[in-house]
Amino acid sequence: xDGRGSSPVTLEEVARRxxxxxxxxxxxxxxxxxxxxxxxxxxxxAIADLDYRPNVMAQGLAxxxxxxxxVITQDIASPFFNESLxxxxxxxxxxxxxxxxxxxxxxxxxxxxxxxxxxxxxxxGVIVLTGMIDDAALLSYAARLPLVITGRNLQGTNVVSIxxxxxxAGYDATRHLLxxxxxxxxxxxxxxxNVDAQDRxxxxxxxxxxxxxxxxxRLITYGxxxxxxxxxxxxxxxxxxxxxxxxxxxxxxxxxxxRLALYRKGIRVPEDVSIIGFDDLPSSLYTTPPLTxxxxxxxxxxxxxxxxxxxxxxxxxxxxxxxxxQVIVRESTLRRRGP
Amino acid sequence: xDGRGSSPVTLEEVARRxxxxxxxxxxxxxxxxxxxxxxxxxxxxAIADLDYRPNVMAQGLAxxxxxxxxVITQDIASPFFNESLxxxxxxxxxxxxxxxxxxxxxxxxxxxxxxxxxxxxxxxGVIVLTGMIDDAALLSYAARLPLVITGRNLQGTNVVSIxxxxxxAGYDATRHLLxxxxxxxxxxxxxxxNVDAQDRxxxxxxxxxxxxxxxxxRLITYGxxxxxxxxxxxxxxxxxxxxxxxxxxxxxxxxxxxRLALYRKGIRVPEDVSIIGFDDLPSSLYTTPPLTxxxxxxxxxxxxxxxxxxxxxxxxxxxxxxxxxQVIVRESTLRRRGP
DNA sequence: CTGTTAGCGCTTTCAT
DNA sequence: ATGAAAGCGCTAACAG
Numbered sequence: 001x002d003g004r005g006s007s008p009v010t011l012e013e014v015a016r017r018x019x020x021x022x023x024x025x026x027x028x029x030x031x032x033x034x035x036x037x038x039x040x041x042x043x044x045x046a047i048a049d050l051d052y053r054p055n056v057m058a059q060g061l062a063x064x065x066x067x068x069x070x071v072i073t074q075d076i077a078s079p080f081f082n083e084s085l086x087x088x089x090x091x092x093x094x095x096x097x098x099x100x101x102x103x104x105x106x107x108x109x110x111x112x113x114x115x116x117x118x119x120x121x122x123x124x125g126v127i128v129l130t131g132m133i134d135d136a137a138l139l140s141y142a143a144r145l146p147l148v149i150t151g152r153n154l155q156g157t158n159v160v161s162i163x164x165x166x167x168x169a170g171y172d173a174t175r176h177l178l179x180x181x182x183x184x185x186x187x188x189x190x191x192x193x194n195v196d197a198q199d200r201x202x203x204x205x206x207x208x209x210x211x212x213x214x215x216x217x218r219l220i221t222y223g224x225x226x227x228x229x230x231x232x233x234x235x236x237x238x239x240x241x242x243x244x245x246x247x248x249x250x251x252x253x254x255x256x257x258x259r260l261a262l263y264r265k266g267i268r269v270p271e272d273v274s275i276i277g278f279d280d281l282p283s284s285l286y287t288t289p290p291l292t293x294x295x296x297x298x299x300x301x302x303x304x305x306x307x308x309x310x311x312x313x314x315x316x317x318x319x320x321x322x323x324x325x326q327v328i329v330r331e332s333t334l335r336r337r338g339p
Numbered sequence: 340x341d342g343r344g345s346s347p348v349t350l351e352e353v354a355r356r357x358x359x360x361x362x363x364x365x366x367x368x369x370x371x372x373x374x375x376x377x378x379x380x381x382x383x384x385a386i387a388d389l390d391y392r393p394n395v396m397a398q399g400l401a402x403x404x405x406x407x408x409x410v411i412t413q414d415i416a417s418p419f420f421n422e423s424l425x426x427x428x429x430x431x432x433x434x435x436x437x438x439x440x441x442x443x444x445x446x447x448x449x450x451x452x453x454x455x456x457x458x459x460x461x462x463x464g465v466i467v468l469t470g471m472i473d474d475a476a477l478l479s480y481a482a483r484l485p486l487v488i489t490g491r492n493l494q495g496t497n498v499v500s501i502x503x504x505x506x507x508a509g510y511d512a513t514r515h516l517l518x519x520x521x522x523x524x525x526x527x528x529x530x531x532x533n534v535d536a537q538d539r540x541x542x543x544x545x546x547x548x549x550x551x552x553x554x555x556x557r558l559i560t561y562g563x564x565x566x567x568x569x570x571x572x573x574x575x576x577x578x579x580x581x582x583x584x585x586x587x588x589x590x591x592x593x594x595x596x597x598r599l600a601l602y603r604k605g606i607r608v609p610e611d612v613s614i615i616g617f618d619d620l621p622s623s624l625y626t627t628p629p630l631t632x633x634x635x636x637x638x639x640x641x642x643x644x645x646x647x648x649x650x651x652x653x654x655x656x657x658x659x660x661x662x663x664x665q666v667i668v669r670e671s672t673l674r675r676r677g678p
Numbered sequence: 679c680t681g682t683t684a685g686c687g688c689t690t691t692c693a694t
Numbered sequence: 695a696t697g698a699a700a701g702c703g704c705t706a707a708c709a710g
Binding site: 008053054055056057058060061066075076077079082083085086089098100101102103116117119120121122227231253256257259260263282283285286287288289290 | 628
């Protein structure tokens with residue numbers, strides 16, 4: 001109770017001080033068995049007096065579990081993933097698990113390396129946030145430890161996947177523009193290999209088609225989910241002299257870039273061109289104008305992933321709640337004016 | 340070499356397969372002593388064949404070090420801190436150390452809890468990114484394990500602090516505005532208890548004073564480093580009907596909020612009001628207009644912190660390089676027009 | 679150079 | 695209900 005950081009007090013010292021055996025202390029710590037009330041109290045006092053903290057590594061070695069779960073993210077500094085990381089942290093914390101974050105940097109090999117590193121630390125499971133590894137490899141990992149993955153649909157024992165309906169959300173976003181009277185809608189998609197990006201694009205196509213509009217391929221460009229590529233995409237669109245009055249961008253970061261490109265050319269948002277993004281990053285509330293976008297509950301997603309992992313570890317049946325994707329109308333989209 | 344995740348192969352199995360004793364394998368793994376070339380090869384083959392990965396927990400227990408360092412950050416989802424986390428991750432990774440990130444949420448007690456949690460995991464050191472704990476507590480922790488802290492100047496053995504000259508940077512930022520002919524410069528500061536915020540404010544005051552201008556206290560408001568508070572601050576400034584043609588905001592996030600507040604009132608940036616922020620978040624390059632700001636090398640800062648920690652752990656003398664803070668002129672500041 | 683022998687701090691039978 | 699003892703997988707003296 002001295003308030004300072006725990007010195008390496010061991011369970012044995014606690015036992016000695018409380019006048020019991022180490023096993024008894026262990027039992028009390030883990031609630032593994034009933035012990036006489038008097039001993040319990042003595043032990044609890046000793047623990048408090050000594051400011052004892054069980055050595056997590058020793059526990060891990062002894063029971064074969066590390067009380068930590070690996071989290072593979074693409075970029076630990078990505079604004080979107082970070083919200084999710086926070087959710088994961090919160091979820092895991094309440095069960096005493098600690099997350100081990102590692103970045104895959106969008107490279108398949110890097111992710112494999114990460115897996116290896118996490119395996120060495122004997123994590124009790126790993127959460128993969130939109131990974132690049134192929135399903136087969138993932139499945140083989142799942143044979144050894146619980147896996148939770150987002151952004152893809154993988155069936156298997158010991159695996160749960162979390163996926164939102166990006167196709168529908170892409171449809172909704174496009175539909176929002178259509179409803180505002182826009183007919184020339186360009187799309188800035190994400191990396192062609194990215195499933196989420198593919199789905200959003202598919203939704204865009206479906207909305208156009210259902211509305212009886214042609215899908216003009218030249219109005220579709222691809223970026224890498226970073227701001228710069230959004231800017232480049234718009235420049236390219238502008239140079240090709242194609243008309244468009246609205247823009248559906250596959251994520252907010254690229255939407256920021258797109259918005260700047262327009263600003264540079266003196267094209268007003270939303271008066272001249274409407275923009276709708278995707279993700280609803282915290283900062284999208286504060287762009288000028290505030291960005292209309294599709295809200296992805298990033299934090300909740302992390303929380304769900306964490307809870308699912310906990311369930312998997314404890315061998316409980318896990319059920320994934322539906323992930324709602326919702327268009328948030330702010331000020332970057334406007335009814336089309338003119339003829 | 341089967342490419343799959345490591346199964347729990349143990350060092351003993353490797354030894355058996357290679358026909359040597361466990362200690363020999365251990366020696367080879369750690370380079371602790373010279374061993375005959377033939378044995379080395381046999382062991383290396385066995386390791387590869389079995390896809391052996393040392394159990395980090397067992398290593399930790401045996402040598403009393405966990406090969407991990409705790410990182411206490413205020414908010415794992417803060418855009419600024421994240422860049423630093425990335426730097427820390429990169430730095431630590433090359434030495435085989437893994438970072439353990441925990442969030443203090445700007446609460447002193449929460450941070451103490453974090454320290455406790457990290458202590459239980461027997462981290463080999465902890466990096467505190469702008470913590471709230473008091474110096475005394477920090478110093479007492481340092482008695483037990485290496486500490487690297489940013490945003491404050493703490494002397495002591497086993498402690499290294501990393502601090503940039505925020506006062507000078509605040510001065511420079513204000514000076515930039517002054518140089519553009521502004522004389523009515525408002526300031527949105529950070530939390531009053533935050534040292535960085537205090538320093539930036541002090542720099543603002545000094546610049547004004549040196550320029551022979553009065554420091555009007557009513558032009559100084561305080562926020563909490565989040566967007567909303569920047570917006571609120573500007574509204575408040577506007578309501579008080581004080582004139583100002585420029586705004587020095589203590590961080591970029593609040594600058595975003597401030598910029599939006601201005602936009603709402605139809606006040607143009609930079610034509611009517613110039614804004615300079617602080618941090619240079621990646622997204623500040625893409626605001627409209629791109630934000631003039633003071634660049635803080637967040638990533639480098641993390642890298643420096645990580646390297647310092649490594650040095651501390653290895654008992655080497657550490658020297659902290661100078662952290663350059665530099666005004667980046669973009670498009671949110673303009674020469675004052677009119678009389 | 680290399681094998682043998684103790685632990686590291688905790689959990690978990692197995693007795694009692 | 696509780697203590698004694700045997701590990702968990704690895705490192706580090708200690709002897710050869």
